[in-house]
Amino acid sequence: MALVELRNLHKTFGSVTAAADVTLDIESGEFITLLGPSGSGKTTVLRMIAGFETPDSGSIHLSGADITQMPPFDRDVNTVFQDYALFPHMTAQENVEYGLRTRKVPKLQRAAQAREAIASVKLAHAADRLPHQLSGGQRQRIALARALVLRPKVLLLDEPLGALDRQLREEMQVELKTIQREAGITFIFVTHDQDEAMRMSDRIVIFNEGRVEQVGTPEQVYERPATRFVAGFLGAANILDGEAARKVLGRPATVSIRPERMRLQPSTYTASGGETAVAATVREAAFVGANTVYVVDTDDGVRLSISRTNTQSPGQDQRFVAGDRVLAVWQQSHLAEIPA
């Protein structure tokens, strides 16, 4: 039995379908991420699990019990919001103790538990500060401690790192993951940032227009996208279908191939077994630091993006420039067939 079971959840707001037939099993201890563009229904699904929204139809079970109609505060679930929602007039310690106080945990015990939770987010030295005396990242960690101290079975996090600048966000991604693993709490995490989802998650649920497009490990959804939407949403992809598939592959198909799985070779190159080589002309070469990204047009007029990792010393790499005649080369096993 899964810890959280969502069955055919449906939710509309007026004429907008925010969630359509969402079915998902979440295992105990899992770090699962709801990923999708803005407006795809991630927050709505999270709010239904929290109890802040009631589905029009469908059910939610937690540890086997039907909680679909249960009020939020009776659910063994806690939410960390993007804006932290700390009480401004309370110290970090008091903020973390607050939930324990409302649960009538005795004073000494709640002080100790709050100290422990604050230590777990590495802010023991800042426990007596007010929220405005903390940095954005520190406020975020206190908000997390405030949720963790209640030891919920499930922690819901809605874009909790969205307000942080990039460097801090990346540090917090690592810390959140460590805290989750150590606490053994199931995290349901919402983000629209694919890198963040790939870095942190055991599994990713990809949303589009209120529907679940695919559920899988980061590697599964990246390497074996189930739909065109997933192939295009996660990282860069060359998607070949219709005419382009016939020209490049010589057969009708819908396939995706990642830019980093293709190589450029001089037009004198001889392809080996298992390789496909297609004559092309370089249109653009962009140096972007770790990679050089080439845009090429095949002689049949199909545009491909090909990325090359810059592994050699500066100046030592073989670089191509616009106008060069080349071969676009890939292993047939690097093509991912898109079923839908």
Ligand code: ADP
């Ligand atoms: P996401 O979190 O993926 O950005 P949301 O779940 O917030 O998406 O929204 C899904 C859709 O439902 C959007 O079109 C949004 O405008 C709409 N929506 C969400 N909440 C409400 C609401 N309370 N009233 C009206 N429309 C809403």
Ligand code: MG
């Ligand atoms: Mg949202």
